[in-house]
Amino acid sequence: MSVTDAPVGFAPADQEERAAPPPSAPWHEHWAHRWRRSRFIVLALLVVVVLSGVTLLLTARTSDRPLAPDNAGDDGARAAAQILQRRGVDVQPATTMAEVGALAGPGSTVLVTDLAPLDDAQRADLVATGADLVLLGATFTGVEGFPGVSDRIETSGAGSTEQVPARCDDPHARAAGEISGTVGSVVALDEEVTVCFPVDDEGAGGYASWQHEDRQMHYLADPRLLSNAGLAADGNAALTLRVLGQHEALVWFLPARSDTSGTQDAVPMVPPGVRLVLVQLLVVGAALALWRGRSLGPVVTEAMPVVVRAAETTRGRGRLYRRFAAHGHAAAALRAGAARRMAHRLGLPRSAGAARLTDAVARATARDPHEVHGLLYGPAPSDDAGLLALSTALDTLESEVHRS
Template sequence: MSTVAPPTAAGPTAAAPAAAAVGPPTAQPGGHARARRRRPWFPVVAVVVLLASIVLLVLARSTTSALDLSPDNPQPGGAMAAAEILSREGVHIRTVRTTDDAIALAGPGTTLLVTATNELTGDQLSALRGTQADLVLTDTAYAVGLDALTSAVEPDPAGSRDAVTAQCADPDAVAAGRISGSTGGLRALTDDVEVCFPAGDDAGAYAVWEQDGRTVRALADSSLLTNARLAEDGNAALVLRTLGHHDELVWYLPTPGDATGASAGGPQLLPPEAGVVGLQLLVLALALMAWRGRRLGRVVTEPLPVVVRSAETTRGRGRLYRRSRAHAHAAAALRAGCAHRLARSLGLPRSAAAGPLLEAAARATGRSEDELGALLYGPPPTDDAGLLALAHTLDTLESEVHRS
């Protein structure tokens, strides 16, 4: 049972330090309690931040793409301008990426736009021929296997870099007047094909004909649809009239995976929302790390209950060395300390190598460098007597240097 000394003449002023020495300050438990009371609010804040980030990611998610000839691509190679105008005129556009989806949506009273006919195989072209929708084909100038879809025209590499006029009776071509050139062309194989915008001998940039009870229109150069070229000459009139014959337009963007009969690779293996979900999971992981991670505050100083003298620490370490018979370790410590003190006494840097140290010590003591090298860097002792002898020898060496 502890006793408390009566107050001295100093009064409350002297009693305050004594009270502080008896136990820890009373403010610390209260601070920890307040910290514990505040801690449950952190998960709530983390959840709120997570939900807010999810909302921002969903709202900021881009509704555009970078795919060539895509109706939602505002870049020069996209076709967003044509799609926007068609939508304002009441044409409902549905974008598909595979042949199966195109066949499923294309039917009587619709227009099926194939933006890259040259990327489709003969089997895919044959499957598209079975639909009852009006067809609009692009990039037909270099299509391989076009005969699987039609026997009315064939590709022709002839083209024109200059603007060409319609020079035909088709109403859409006549309304356009002229287009700003074409890469490649189409050649008619039957008399019922109307070829417009001559781009070479018997070849034109645009062709239209009737086949299987529906109308087929073909553009040799798909770049006429792009945002970069739509406003040139009569490109917009030709494109919009060609695609706007029906209220339903199926916009088919063939993919490389679909064109080879394989599944699309790369990012197409994931749904469009995969990126947003991934960012949400990342934010959640960061919130959990911040919540459950170790939080280190500022360093708290505390008076030591016992003051340990350096000499006692040295003697305690020596006893540990002796108990474990670590003669080599103890000898290395003695030699390192002696070398450090010798270098300081001789005016050498602390990081001085063995050679300069031995040379300076030999000049100061008159001993040979070999003798000093064996003393400072020789083999360690194997017993207590050898360790004691080494300590005395090192002490004598230091005294000789100091004496000099």
């Protein structure tokens, strides 16, 4: 049978293959439609991921915390940390006691940049690590609660704004020669404590060192000597770098104000830059809400198809009342309207009761209050004639009130 002789309702095989759509066409159309709808969201998320990665790469190694080893500002200590690293010292930053306990030990040095956040238990844990301690003080920061420290030294408010010579036998202080000055000082309570860079005649100085059990303890009264701004002045660098570089491992401890951990419990750290990533996600979410949200647009006014006059509405309602013989409803409407208008005329509020309105209308019209009360609050009429008489009486009463 030829192609032209094929039965009606059937097509040759090759024509059937050409006429039928490919099976994959609906699948491709579905995903193409979904891509057109969600491509903005996907592109926005990709932009956020790229920006977040760039932000983390640029900001992960910098901070603005005072005396931080990655802070390049004047109040940071990045210069000292980099010099120590070039000299072979492994500088390990820490912000919790859990990290200090994991990093510090005998044969290492722990630098404590701020004593104020530490409680007595954390101060005892620092001494228990067995590492040499370098404590940076402040004018109003004490050393109470430090075993081997609080019984050896005490802080003092004496200081100097000029260069201070060492005047002691400590090798680190002799190598420095003098420091640029000191805010605050330290006083020895034990003869084994060496105090250098004296600032008064009572034994207060800017630096102290002593031996506690099998480790060396150091106290530097003015932390600014370690900062980027003060490191290069006089002998500040010689003193601080020699004290911090005694061992190959240096734990740079910047205590966190909210740290409640001990040296045995690890606390998960929040990676730097997470806050900025969250802000970027919020911005993208707000942009998506504005893009996908529905807008009501301005209010569109339309012309009323039919305008009904108030007089026609009143007459229509009257006809309904008459058709259903609703004399009570009609009388109540007449009385309510008359009472509202007379009360307004007499300066009475809408909350005025029946007795008050009756007395006011009676005084204004010189009528008997019982007569006025009967007109405004009496029984409803039972026929059209009574309703008409009530309407006339109310009009007359209202006109008398308006003339008063």
